Amino acid sequence: xxxxxxxxxxxxxxxxxxxxxxxxxxxxxxxxxxxxxxxxxxxxxxxxxxxxxxxxxxxxxxxxxxxxxxxxxxxxxxxxxxxxxxxxxxxxxxxxxxxxxxxxxxxxxxxxxxxxxxxxxxxxxxxxxxxxxxxxxxxxxxxxxxxxxxxxxxxxxxxxxxxxxxxxxxxxxxxxxxxxxxxxxxxxxxxxxxxxxxxxxxxxxxxxxxxxxxxxxxxxxxxxxxxxxxxxxxxxxxxxxxxxxxxxxxxxxxxxxxxxxxxxxxxxxxxxxxxxxxxxx
Numbered sequence: 001x002x003x004x005x006x007x008x009x010x011x012x013x014x015x016x017x018x019x020x021x022x023x024x025x026x027x028x029x030x031x032x033x034x035x036x037x038x039x040x041x042x043x044x045x046x047x048x049x050x051x052x053x054x055x056x057x058x059x060x061x062x063x064x065x066x067x068x069x070x071x072x073x074x075x076x077x078x079x080x081x082x083x084x085x086x087x088x089x090x091x092x093x094x095x096x097x098x099x100x101x102x103x104x105x106x107x108x109x110x111x112x113x114x115x116x117x118x119x120x121x122x123x124x125x126x127x128x129x130x131x132x133x134x135x136x137x138x139x140x141x142x143x144x145x146x147x148x149x150x151x152x153x154x155x156x157x158x159x160x161x162x163x164x165x166x167x168x169x170x171x172x173x174x175x176x177x178x179x180x181x182x183x184x185x186x187x188x189x190x191x192x193x194x195x196x197x198x199x200x201x202x203x204x205x206x207x208x209x210x211x212x213x214x215x216x217x218x219x220x221x222x223x224x225x226x227x228x229x230x231x232x233x234x235x236x237x238x239x240x241x242x243x244x245x246x247x248x249x250x251x252x253x254x255x256x257x258x259x260x261x262x263x264x265x266x267x268x269x270x271x272x273x274x275x276x277x278x279x280x281x
Contacts, residue, residue, distance in 0.1 A: 042263030044228040047270055048072040048254075049198065051109050051174060052079045052087040054237035058095060060247040061236060066102070068254045070264040073277070074099065075174040075196075076157040077109035079135045080239075086135070087236070088157065093164040100165035105266035105277055107172035107196065111156035112136035114145070116179040122146045127183045134176070147187035154193050158281045168280035172196050172273060194276035196267060199230035204253075206245030207238045219249045223256045231270070 050061065050072055065072060076096075078086040085091050100106070112133035122128035127147050133139055145153065154173050161169045173193045175184070185195050205218040226232070234246065254264070267277040 042261070044262045045265045045269065046226060046228065046257060046262050047231045047267055048264055049075065049174075049196070049231060049233055049267070051075045051233070051235050052077050053235040054080065054082045054239050055087050055092060056082045056237040057244055057246040058092075058236045061250060062095070062099065064247050064251045064254065065104075068251065068258075070254055071102070071104050071266045072264070073105040073107065073267045075107045075109040076161055076169070077113040077135060077176065078111050078157070078160070079113050080139075082237070088160045088164070096161065097165045100167045105268050106161055106169035107174060107267070107277070108154045108157040108169065108193070108281075109174050110153045110176060112138065112153065113176045114150075114153055115176045116181065116184055117142065119181050119183045120144055127187055129181075129184055147190070150184070150187060151191035151193070154188060154191070155281075170268065170277035171279040171281045172267060172276050192281065194273060196231065196273055198233040201225035201227060202230040202232040204232055204234045204245070204249070206234050206249070207241065210241050210243035215243060215245060215248045218245065219253055219256075222249075222253055223260070226257065226262070228262065231267075
């Protein structure tokens with residue numbers, strides 16, 4: 001479970017103007033026509049974010065975002081896909097390029113989806129981190145990385161994203177599972193990365209077992225509990241969930257929040273993260 005211990009503390013002083021979809025709306029990979037989309041003024045912004053996953057629902061998610069004219073923030077790791085590849089391999093390069101052209105925001109999720117397990121002191125006397133990657137050739141094998149090596153793991157998705165899209169992602173990252181320590185956050189900040197968690201009500205539950213947490217219940221809970229300023233967390237496919245959360249919950253959630261007066265913005269408009277999200281990496 002990715003709840004982690006690093007939950008976003010809700011900031012105050014939200015901007016009156018929130019940009020719902022501030023750039024040209026490009027079509028999906030394959031050539032649909034683009035259309036200009038207006039900005040909207042709203043004092044109840046929420047910030048929809050997606051971490052990578054098995055990518056099986058990624059095209060469906062993109063379709064919902066286009067139909068609803070919603071911009072989101074994506075955090076990228078090279079996770080195992082349903083076809084046995086990786087979410088940042090050549091099979092998905094065109095998909096990421098299309099999302100970049102649509103004006104979404106992007107950050108790192110570490111290359112091998114390294115989950116923090118503890119702090120250590122490295123051979124050089126500096127900080128080191130016990131990690132458990134869930135992707136890549138060392139998947140599920142514990143390893144320890146120095147601060148510099150951990151920074152390199154955050155950096156790798158940024159370089160791959162630039163190669164796929166011709167754009168640079170923002171200087172924001174999300175530690176897998178939201179699991180961090182003060183030392184890890186300090187090391188990441190020293191190499192230019194700002195960590196982004198999520199709000200308690202923003203945990204949308206798409207990685208929970210559908211037998212115990214059905215889509216209908218997750219939708220009702222989100223519509224009841226989400227408040228202005230919340231950072232929302234979902235994924236582009238979870239291997240363990242039998243009844244996929246997206247798009248079954250995603251579109252009614254967006255529509256329902258809009259009906260309640262909420263609007264959607266990327267982390268480039270978030271009062272706490274805007275500077276980092278707009279800083280090219």
